Amino acid sequence: MMQARKIGNINKMLFATLLGLIVVFPIYYAFAASFFSIGEFASYPPKLFPSSFSPVHYVRAVTGSPLVRFMVNSLIASGIGTIIRMVVAVLAAFAVAFFEFRGRRLLFFLVLGTMMLPADALIIENFLAVSRMGLVDTYLGIISVYLLGPVQLFMLRQSFKTIPKTYREIASMDGCSDLNFLLKVVLPLSRSIVLTLSLHSFVTIWNTYLWPLLVTNNPNMRTVQVGITMLRYADSLDFGPVFAAITIIILPSVVLFLVLRKRIVAGITSGVIVG
Numbered sequence: 491m492m493q494a495r496k497i498g499n500i501n502k503m504l505f506a507t508l509l510g511l512i513v514v515f516p517i518y519y520a521f522a523a524s525f526f527s528i529g530e531f532a533s534y535p536p537k538l539f540p541s542s543f544s545p546v547h548y549v550r551a552v553t554g555s556p557l558v559r560f561m562v563n564s565l566i567a568s569g570i571g572t573i574i575r576m577v578v579a580v581l582a583a584f585a586v587a588f589f590e591f592r593g594r595r596l597l598f599f600l601v602l603g604t605m606m607l608p609a610d611a612l613i614i615e616n617f618l619a620v621s622r623m624g625l626v627d628t629y630l631g632i633i634s635v636y637l638l639g640p641v642q643l644f645m646l647r648q649s650f651k652t653i654p655k656t657y658r659e660i661a662s663m664d665g666c667s668d669l670n671f672l673l674k675v676v677l678p679l680s681r682s683i684v685l686t687l688s689l690h691s692f693v694t695i696w697n698t699y700l701w702p703l704l705v706t707n708n709p710n711m712r713t714v715q716v717g718i719t720m721l722r723y724a725d726s727l728d729f730g731p732v733f734a735a736i737t738i739i740i741l742p743s744v745v746l747f748l749v750l751r752k753r754i755v756a757g758i759t760s761g762v763i764v765g
Contacts (some may be wrong), residue, residue, distance in 0.1 A: 504673060520740070521737050522538060525543050525544065528730075540681040550730075557738065560717030561739070564713040565630050567713060580672070584650060585649050587647050602640050602644055613621070616701075617705065632711075639687075648677060657675055658671055681684070
């Protein structure tokens with residue numbers, strides 16, 4: 491019995507290692523290819539390791555294209571969009587989890603119902619609405635479709651439901667307002683799930699391509715995912731600057747993951763479903 495358990499654990503470890511390598515390999519290849527020469531891109535069989543680590547492609551990517559401007563646009567859109575999205579989700583989840591009012595469940599399920607609608611089915615109507623409001627080529631236009639996050643609302647509501655309502659009653663008896671209870675009790679107890687969902691929102695907005703492409707006509711308002719397709723190196727075998735730009739683009743997501751990895755694991759394990 492003990493031997494079978496050990497074999498099972500080893501198999502799980504090998505499978506997890508293999509899965510991790512599959513996930514990490516594209517990131518590694520993008521980093522390695524950012525140092526390849528034109529000849530190494532054309533070589534067969536394909537190379538996995540660069541012959542040198544000269545930063546020339548990174549210099550060309552930054553100086554030969556408005557990559558920095560694209561990153562600033564994405565940072566502003568992702569940062570502001572994540573903050574607004576999480577504020578709306580936290581307040582809505584707190585109301586649904588702790589307040590009793592008519593239509594509470596109906597409203598909650600209506601918001602969740604928007605998860606069933608494919609984003610592509612609404613993209614024309616969303617663009618027309620944003621265009622009528624004059625928000626084309628603006629940061630608000632880029633983040634407008636991400637301000638309501640049903641996934642964040644659902645996960646936060648489930649996390650808040652694990653907090654006993656007696657805490658709120660005790661805090662109310664001590665003169666604590668609902669806002670103070672949210673800020674001083676609920677959010678500290680839900681810090682891990684809030685950070686995890688914030689990171690998810692940031693990466694989602696950062697990696698979005700189609701919507702920013704539609705609502706930005708000015709090249710100076712392009713985000714990184716749109717701007718990288720505008721690099722003039724993409725039409726030749728000189729892919730080094732493109733891969734250098736890709737490596738720079740994925741760097742914020744990787745850094746955030748490494749810094750918050752323990753919180754992410756805690757947030758995932760704390761996301762239990764409560765009725």
